[in-house]
Amino acid sequence: MSMETTLSREDIVRLTERIEGAQTRAYAIPKLTDEYPAMTIGDGYAVQTELRRRFVSQGHRHVGWKAGLTSRAKMQQMGVNVPSIGFLTDRMARPENSAIATGDLVHPRVECEVAFVTKAELAGPACTRDDVLSATDYVLPAVEIIDSRFSGFQFDLESVIADNGSSARFVGGGRARDPHELDLRTLGVVMEKNGEIVAMGASAAVLGHPAEAVAMLVNILAELGERLPAGSFVMSGGITEAIAVAPGDNVIARFQDLGSVSMRFVA
Ligand code: 0L1
Ligand code: MG
Numbered sequence: 469m470s471m472e473t474t475l476s477r478e479d480i481v482r483l484t485e486r487i488e489g490a491q492t493r494a495y496a497i498p499k500l501t502d503e504y505p506a507m508t509i510g511d512g513y514a515v516q517t518e519l520r521r522r523f524v525s526q527g528h529r530h531v532g533w534k535a536g537l538t539s540r541a542k543m544q545q546m547g548v549n550v551p552s553i554g555f556l557t558d559r560m561a562r563p564e565n566s567a568i569a570t571g572d573l574v575h576p577r578v579e580c581e582v583a584f585v586t587k588a589e590l591a592g593p594a595c596t597r598d599d600v601l602s603a604t605d606y607v608l609p610a611v612e613i614i615d616s617r618f619s620g621f622q623f624d625l626e627s628v629i630a631d632n633g634s635s636a637r638f639v640g641g642g643r644a645r646d647p648h649e650l651d652l653r654t655l656g657v658v659m660e661k662n663g664e665i666v667a668m669g670a671s672a673a674v675l676g677h678p679a680e681a682v683a684m685l686v687n688i689l690a691e692l693g694e695r696l697p698a699g700s701f702v703m704s705g706g707i708t709e710a711i712a713v714a715p716g717d718n719v720i721a722r723f724q725d726l727g728s729v730s731m732r733f734v735a
Pocket of ligand 1: 535536537538542612614615616628633634705706710
């Protein structure tokens with residue numbers, strides 16, 4: 469993936485302020501490429517990096533990363549052939565079984581993911597699935613609440629990367645397990661909303677194996693000049709499609725061998 473950048477420092481800062489406003493005050497904006505059609509993936513990551521720098525300087529704690537657009541279905545839906553990554557902070561974490569407010573989100577959707585917690589540093593550019601499994605302390609079931617800030621879901625990869633891969637909230641739960649005790653390719657997941665099954669899938673939907681997505685994330689980090697520190701929380705990408713949620717909805721994600729994660733949404 470080329471990380472070539474074309475935007476000036478002033479434009480990066482301007483776009484970061486635009487994304488920060490949309491994220492923190494929960495309003496939709498047009499995709500960034502409407503104004504900057506020549507924007508590259510490298511420019512998207514430059515905006516994302518500046519956004520992370522600003523949040524950290526405001527006291528947010530950077531706790532890990534997420535891989536996004538890791539299933540063939542999602543890539544096809546978006547017309548892209550490369551996944552994306554985004555950062556996670558403590559302010560995005562929500563406890564299991566909690567009430568999650570939608571008032572500070574634009575159009576939230578939920579997806580089931582396997583999360584990894586690492587016990588050793590990982591570095592690209594040639595990180596492999598086996599490297600990830602050796603560096604993993606445990607895996608746990610998680611739900612990501614994504615929230616694209618772009619009007620009517622009209623976006624492209626450059627804009628989504630600048631918007632931190634639509635990251636908004638995440639909930640970990642269930643049972644922490646040693647990944648060597650599980651077959652992480654064939655893990656089944658069922659998502660229920662208000663008692664109805666709304667999505668289901670198997671973990672192989674994530675690049676064939678969720679640890680493959682974490683390796684990909686580490687290799688993208690290397691292109692950005694970064695490593696994944698020990699103790700990171702990493703979301704490996706949606707196994708199921710993203711399902712829209714609204715106040716009053718109760719969501720439970722049931723993972724084979726890992727237990728379940730639940731939450732409810734309030735205004
Ligand atoms: O987590 C993800 O797969 C990122 C999705 C980005 C695009 C969207 O908001 O649907
Ligand atoms: Mg996701």
